Amino acid sequence: MNATPTAEQFDDPVQQREAATLGMWAFITTEILFFGVLFAAYTLCRVRFPQAFAAGSRHTDVILGTAETAVLLISSCLVAVAVREVQLGGQRIATWLIGLTAALGVTFLTMHGFEYVSEYHEGLIPAIRYLQTGPLSAPMQIFFCLYYFITGFHGLHVSIGVAVLLVMAKKTHRGDFNQDYHTPLEMTALYWHLVDIVWIFVFPLIYLIGRVG
Amino acid sequence: MSTNVVDSPFPAGETGEPPRESYLDAGYGLRSWLSTRDHKRIAILYALAITMFFFLGGLAAALLRLELVTPNGSLMSAEGYNKTFTFHGVVMVWFFLIPSIPATLGNFLVPLMIGARDVAFPRLNLFSWYLYILGGCFTIACLLCGGVDTGWTFYTPFSTMFSNSNVMLTVVGVFIVGFSSIFTGLNFIVTIHTMRAHGMTWFRLPLFVWSMYGVSLVMILATPVLAMTLALIGLERLLGVGIFDPALGGDPLLFQHFFWFYSHPAVYIMILPAMGVVSELITAAARRRIFGYDFMVYSILGIAVIGFLVWGHHMFVSGQSMYASIVFSILSFVVAVPSAIKVFNWTATLYKGDISFGAPMLYALGFVGLFMLGGLTGLFLAATALDVNLTDTYFVVAHFHYIMVGGAVMAYLGGIHFWWPKVTGRLYSEAWARFAAIVMFFGFNLTFFPQYLLGYEGMPRRYHVYPPQFQVLNVLSSAGATILAVSYLLPLAYLLWSLRYGPRASANPWRAKGLEWQTSSPPPVHNFDRTPAVTEGPYAYDER
Amino acid sequence: MKTSRSHRSGPRPPSLAANLMVLAALLGLLALTVGTAFINLGPANAAANVGIAVVKAALVLTFYMRLKTDSPLFRIVAVSGFAWLAVLIALSLADVLTRPT
Numbered sequence: 001m002n003a004t005p006t007a008e009q010f011d012d013p014v015q016q017r018e019a020a021t022l023g024m025w026a027f028i029t030t031e032i033l034f035f036g037v038l039f040a041a042y043t044l045c046r047v048r049f050p051q052a053f054a055a056g057s058r059h060t061d062v063i064l065g066t067a068e069t070a071v072l073l074i075s076s077c078l079v080a081v082a083v084r085e086v087q088l089g090g091q092r093i094a095t096w097l098i099g100l101t102a103a104l105g106v107t108f109l110t111m112h113g114f115e116y117v118s119e120y121h122e123g124l125i126p127a128i129r130y131l132q133t134g135p136l137s138a139p140m141q142i143f144f145c146l147y148y149f150i151t152g153f154h155g156l157h158v159s160i161g162v163a164v165l166l167v168m169a170k171k172t173h174r175g176d177f178n179q180d181y182h183t184p185l186e187m188t189a190l191y192w193h194l195v196d197i198v199w200i201f202v203f204p205l206i207y208l209i210g211r212v213g
Numbered sequence: 214m215s216t217n218v219v220d221s222p223f224p225a226g227e228t229g230e231p232p233r234e235s236y237l238d239a240g241y242g243l244r245s246w247l248s249t250r251d252h253k254r255i256a257i258l259y260a261l262a263i264t265m266f267f268f269l270g271g272l273a274a275a276l277l278r279l280e281l282v283t284p285n286g287s288l289m290s291a292e293g294y295n296k297t298f299t300f301h302g303v304v305m306v307w308f309f310l311i312p313s314i315p316a317t318l319g320n321f322l323v324p325l326m327i328g329a330r331d332v333a334f335p336r337l338n339l340f341s342w343y344l345y346i347l348g349g350c351f352t353i354a355c356l357l358c359g360g361v362d363t364g365w366t367f368y369t370p371f372s373t374m375f376s377n378s379n380v381m382l383t384v385v386g387v388f389i390v391g392f393s394s395i396f397t398g399l400n401f402i403v404t405i406h407t408m409r410a411h412g413m414t415w416f417r418l419p420l421f422v423w424s425m426y427g428v429s430l431v432m433i434l435a436t437p438v439l440a441m442t443l444a445l446i447g448l449e450r451l452l453g454v455g456i457f458d459p460a461l462g463g464d465p466l467l468f469q470h471f472f473w474f475y476s477h478p479a480v481y482i483m484i485l486p487a488m489g490v491v492s493e494l495i496t497a498a499a500r501r502r503i504f505g506y507d508f509m510v511y512s513i514l515g516i517a518v519i520g521f522l523v524w525g526h527h528m529f530v531s532g533q534s535m536y537a538s539i540v541f542s543i544l545s546f547v548v549a550v551p552s553a554i555k556v557f558n559w560t561a562t563l564y565k566g567d568i569s570f571g572a573p574m575l576y577a578l579g580f581v582g583l584f585m586l587g588g589l590t591g592l593f594l595a596a597t598a599l600d601v602n603l604t605d606t607y608f609v610v611a612h613f614h615y616i617m618v619g620g621a622v623m624a625y626l627g628g629i630h631f632w633w634p635k636v637t638g639r640l641y642s643e644a645w646a647r648f649a650a651i652v653m654f655f656g657f658n659l660t661f662f663p664q665y666l667l668g669y670e671g672m673p674r675r676y677h678v679y680p681p682q683f684q685v686l687n688v689l690s691s692a693g694a695t696i697l698a699v700s701y702l703l704p705l706a707y708l709l710w711s712l713r714y715g716p717r718a719s720a721n722p723w724r725a726k727g728l729e730w731q732t733s734s735p736p737p738v739h740n741f742d743r744t745p746a747v748t749e750g751p752y753a754y755d756e757r
Numbered sequence: 758m759k760t761s762r763s764h765r766s767g768p769r770p771p772s773l774a775a776n777l778m779v780l781a782a783l784l785g786l787l788a789l790t791v792g793t794a795f796i797n798l799g800p801a802n803a804a805a806n807v808g809i810a811v812v813k814a815a816l817v818l819t820f821y822m823r824l825k826t827d828s829p830l831f832r833i834v835a836v837s838g839f840a841w842l843a844v845l846i847a848l849s850l851a852d853v854l855t856r857p858t
Binding site for chain 3: 018021022025026028029030032033036037039040043044047048062066069070074076077079080081083084087088189190196197200201203204205208209211212
Binding site: 008009010011015018019022023026027029030031033034036037038040041044045048049126127138139141142146149 | 329330332333334335399400402403406407408433435438440441442448453454455456458460462463464467470471739744
């Protein structure tokens with residue numbers, strides 16, 4: 001099992017690792033464009049309705065948002081260190097680090113769940129419970145549509161990431177990965193960092209506009 | 214299976230070894246096909262499914278042309294006509310043209326041409342076929358439930374707010390098939406980057422492989438945008454509110470921007486592979502090195518990149534800002550440059566060539582002519598002032614059919630003929646094949662050239678009725694469509710016939726260059742007995 | 758470059774200290790972006806938000822995702838994703854910003 005399995009279409013593990021990494025980066029590129037559509041829609045709509053977007057942003061919870069960002073940043077660091085540990089041969093610590101990363105992912109989702117609940121009570125969810133009135137209420141719905149599409153799609157990615165991280169934790173614990181072979185773990189880490197990067201952009205665009213003036 | 218080798222007029226390939234077990238003999242049951250990871254078998258699975266969709270979409274086209282024989286709409290209701298052209302568009306674009314060459318010829322040939330045993334991710338390759346089938350099922354289900362009437366472009370707010378047809382089913386189907394094309398593109402990029410045989414440097418790659426590389430770039434960079442945009446449409450229909458909703462101040466042009474950011478490059482997904490195929494066909498038939506190989510490579514990459522910057526020329530009359538339109542217009546003229554370079558280079562390749570006019574070459578020459586006509590009329594449409602008159606007329610319909618049917622389908626069929634001996638190990642009837650190619654060329658022109666005239670005279674597209682003065686040209690077009698239909702059925706017949714009765718093909722019946730011809734026909738499961746080493750550039754025909 | 762590829766599975770990892778320093782920088786930038794959001798800078802608020810986000814993303818890409826030490830090809834792939842997104846936003850903005858009202 002540990003004898004560095006090479007799939008039959010490849011000549012050697014180096015080629016296999018390069019193919020897997022390139023494939024992952026190409027996949028990340030498609031993900032950037034998936035999220036990119038939402039960010040582009042956000043930009044174009046915000047240009048047209050700056051006040052409504054600022055007003056909508058003021059309804060979001062900046063404290064929870066900041067905490068969520070910090071949680072994801074820390075989790076990114078943990079998984080990076082976990083890959084490093086495996087590369088240096090430390091499987092036991094790595095297992096814990098990966099598990100902890102998944103736990104932080106769950107923390108993130110829970111915190112966001114609280115946000116959704118309070119937004120429901122405030123009546124900020126278009127099509128489900130939207131109670132805002134006034135001249136800005138219509139374009140503010142566009143802001144909230146984008147908010148739910150972006151955070152929902154991101155949350156979906158976090159959930160998938162948590163599931164994959166748990167599998168990786170189990171595999172690391174079982175000793176599937178070592179100095180010579182740990183490509184799946186490396187790929188999972190790349191994916192998790194991508195989820196982090198998306199949130200790095202979501203946070204200021206959703207939570208921080210219109211806090212002054 | 215009998216193993217007697219029928220004498221063929223062509224010299225046998227250099228490999229005089231005993232026949233090895235080919236990929237076709239590696240298992241016969243349905244299961245051995247549906248669970249295969251062999252890129253060659255997946256190519257055949259794709260070919261079967263794509264052929265089915267081609268004839269479904271073609272049937273819809275036949276109904277449309279039948280309806281348009283008379284000016285007063287005697288066959289279909291307006292709604293039925295709308296649903297028929299939408300089905301024709303959706304099926305032909307996403308279930309035939311986009312996967313056609315990449316998923317069949319590309320899947321089969323890319324690993325062979327670069328000297329690899331398989332693509333980089335064989336399981337993902339099979340998975341992408343299943344996604345294609347799943348997406349296809351949704352589209353068929355939509356048809357069975359009564360169809361969809363938005364046109365293949367799904368313009369908002371009609372598609373999100375007003376259409377009472379099965380928009381959701383279609384959108385889900387196209388969304389799924391989008392992933393199939395993303396995974397195919399991803400597979401090709403990684404395969405071409407990491408799995409080339411020793412000595413196969415980037416500038417020794419056959420142009421077909423380069424075109425597959427270019428098309429894969431477009432696939433993975435553009436398709437996510439379409440998928441997400443369709444998801445937004447689906448959500449908006451489901452929830453009743455969304456970012457395109459005009460009642461909230463949403464901008465319908467926002468949708469058009471996103472849609473065409475994918476759908477204009479999608480045209481290059483269709484035409485780039487065709488250009489790659491034709492480069493192989495012309496060099497083999499003229500027995501010449503391709504003229505200006507480097508320029509051909511750069512123009513493939515140029516088309517792939519610049520193709521992303523021109524989408525706004527679909528929106529000149531939509532209310533888009535005039536200044537943006539000017540920029541898009543200029544960029545659209547720019548994208549014609551690399552396309553023209555390719556046409557010049559194909560022509561220059563023929564110069565002083567030792568040309569033989571086999572069936573693949575006839576298709577390739579047909580491609581060059583029709584592509585040029587389609588491309589030049591594209592310049593009419595890229596001019597902002599003229600486009601105001603021509604938008605949504607039959608001129609547009611004729612223009613893109615010259616590119617997609619005259620261009621992409623001709624090249625696809627040319628490629629099918631050229632590599633048929635390699636794929637199946639059999640030779641088809643050359644006389645019938647030449648006959649079909651010529652019939653197709655004339656049938657095609659009779660169908661679509663009148664549509665240029667109709668459009669120029671102002672007949673709008675997407676109507677089932679029209680003023681009586683347009684009838685003559687419409688009848689001509691419908692008559693041409695009949696001939697075109699025959700020319701599509703002919704290859705189906707004689708190619709299937711060749712599977713059983715055709716003479717066995719040698720490894721290299723055309724005496725062509727390229728690694729795929731150095732292995733047996735059909736190739737063994739892992740393509741090559743030993744990994745080939747490459748010592749010369751492609752198309753080394755003039756070194757005798 | 759060649760020495761880093763001699764390792765069987767990719768480049769040597771960055772040191773633990775480097776990892777932690779990047780995290781410290783990321784958290785510092787987070788504090789900075791939240792802080793500036795509450796100071797009225799006019800249009801510079803939006804620029805600061807986005808600018809800081811770009812720096813943070815670049816840190817993650819360079820160090821955690823190891824673009825610094827891994828094959829240059831991956832850098833090209835990563836950049837192309839962002840570049841294409843920029844094209845989408847820039848050209849559709851060119852329409853929205855210049856449209857007659």
